[in-house]
Amino acid sequence: MPKLIKKRSKKAGLPPGTLVHIGEKKAETLKITIMDYDEVHFEEKEIKTIDECFIFKDKPTVTWINIDGLHQVAILERMGECYGLHPLVLEDILNTDQRPKMEDYGDYLYIVLKDLDYDDKSSQIEPEQISLILGPNFVFSFQEREGDTFGTIRDRIRNSKGRIRKMGADYLAYSLLDSIVDNYFIILEKLGEKIEFLEEKLVTQPTPETLQMIHHLKREMIFLRKAVWPLREVINGLERGESSLIKESTRIYLRDVYDHTIQTIDTIETYRDMVSGMLDIYLSSVSNRLNSVMKVLTIIATIFMPLTFLAGVYGMNFKFMPELEWRWGYPFIWLVMVGIGVFMFLYFKKKRWL
Numbered sequence: 001m002p003k004l005i006k007k008r009s010k011k012a013g014l015p016p017g018t019l020v021h022i023g024e025k026k027a028e029t030l031k032i033t034i035m036d037y038d039e040v041h042f043e044e045k046e047i048k049t050i051d052e053c054f055i056f057k058d059k060p061t062v063t064w065i066n067i068d069g070l071h072q073v074a075i076l077e078r079m080g081e082c083y084g085l086h087p088l089v090l091e092d093i094l095n096t097d098q099r100p101k102m103e104d105y106g107d108y109l110y111i112v113l114k115d116l117d118y119d120d121k122s123s124q125i126e127p128e129q130i131s132l133i134l135g136p137n138f139v140f141s142f143q144e145r146e147g148d149t150f151g152t153i154r155d156r157i158r159n160s161k162g163r164i165r166k167m168g169a170d171y172l173a174y175s176l177l178d179s180i181v182d183n184y185f186i187i188l189e190k191l192g193e194k195i196e197f198l199e200e201k202l203v204t205q206p207t208p209e210t211l212q213m214i215h216h217l218k219r220e221m222i223f224l225r226k227a228v229w230p231l232r233e234v235i236n237g238l239e240r241g242e243s244s245l246i247k248e249s250t251r252i253y254l255r256d257v258y259d260h261t262i263q264t265i266d267t268i269e270t271y272r273d274m275v276s277g278m279l280d281i282y283l284s285s286v287s288n289r290l291n292s293v294m295k296v297l298t299i300i301a302t303i304f305m306p307l308t309f310l311a312g313v314y315g316m317n318f319k320f321m322p323e324l325e326w327r328w329g330y331p332f333i334w335l336v337m338v339g340i341g342v343f344m345f346l347y348f349k350k351k352r353w354l
Contacts (some may be wrong), residue, residue: 022095030069031146035157038063044158050075054082056138062169063138064157068146070094078283079140083108085133093142096129100230102237109134109171109245112233114227115149115180118190125187125220127227130180132247134173139178154178170250177235178257184228184264188271191220195274202278206285214278221272228268232261299353303344307337 034053035044038061047053056063070076073094080090089110094100111132119126132147133140143149153175156164164175194217201210223345238246239254246254314323314333323329 022097030067030072030075032068033066035066035154036065037099037157038062038163042158042160042165044154049254050078053079057082062172064141064142064172065138066150068143070096070142070144070241076142077247083133083135083138083140086175089133093131096144098129099103100130100227100234102223102234102241104241106244109173109238109243111177111238113142113177113180113231113234116184116187116224116227117147117149118187123194125223127223129175132173132176134169136245137169137174139172149178149183150176151166154182167250170246171253174250174253174257177238178260181231181260181264185260187224188264188267191217191224192289193270195278198278199274199281202281202285206282206289211279211282214275214282217275221268221275224268225272228261228264232258232265235261291342295353299348303341306325306340306344310340 015299031046032050033042033046035054036052036059041061053063053065056065066073068094076090076093079085084107089103089105092112096114101111103110109132111134113130113132115128115130117126117128118124128144128147128149131140131142141150153172154162156162156175164171173264176247177342187261191225194213198213198217199208235254235258239251239258249253310333314321323333326332
């Protein structure tokens, strides 16, 4: 289960803008890839040093620079110097416990959000912070680890599918946002299956392990809400903002991402209510099982009470008891005891207590 709060002790006492990586090191080596394109031109390559990407700074084409791995602070600092990025932006990129947000710095927009992946082996959500910087003709994306989060976007650029090669950098930023938001629906489908499985188990056979699964789900829903809820403000700010970096033609598509974000938030809230109610269902199921067991034991005890009374009476050590020397006394008392037991059983059946 991902941590809800990461340690920030490394930043204690340091001035604002100090570049310190906060979070887990999820990539062994830093990888930098560049895609430079327009409607007729396309170039893609992986570079070894950050200085190689500076030649694309003044080109009229759209440049997408993706960096996998955030642990090499010097590379981000060099990139910030070349493109005039504010030290607070670089600081936020290195702090992987950021709340999803959007900040307008005039010449560029800084966007941070959470990408979520579901690990089928561990049945856990694997979060990753992704930072985007949108400029007039460039988009920078910073990921904690190497992966195929934006694999479909790269294929569309390579194959010139859709309108992405005909549009500007703002449309590329929209495509990256849309890819991340669409991935949330996959996570919610997985969680929906887990919730349905838990509901069936709660009704049929609740166990202490079921209770642990409920608490685990509650923590996941809290983390999901923390990761997705602020995204509504981010998309709304991009759609309704006054930044000249986002064209009017792109705002229409951002409205669609906003609708998807609202659907995701509604689903998360529904799942939260369902998981919260599961604890009540668990306690009710356990209580019902206990009541059923106690009911059976009470009926058995009630049936045997008169039989125990008769056995106790005839087990007393008195010499002069009238039935002790009677020839048919033993089978008669057995007949009476069996008759009482059968009568009480049929009586409980008639009352539907069994």
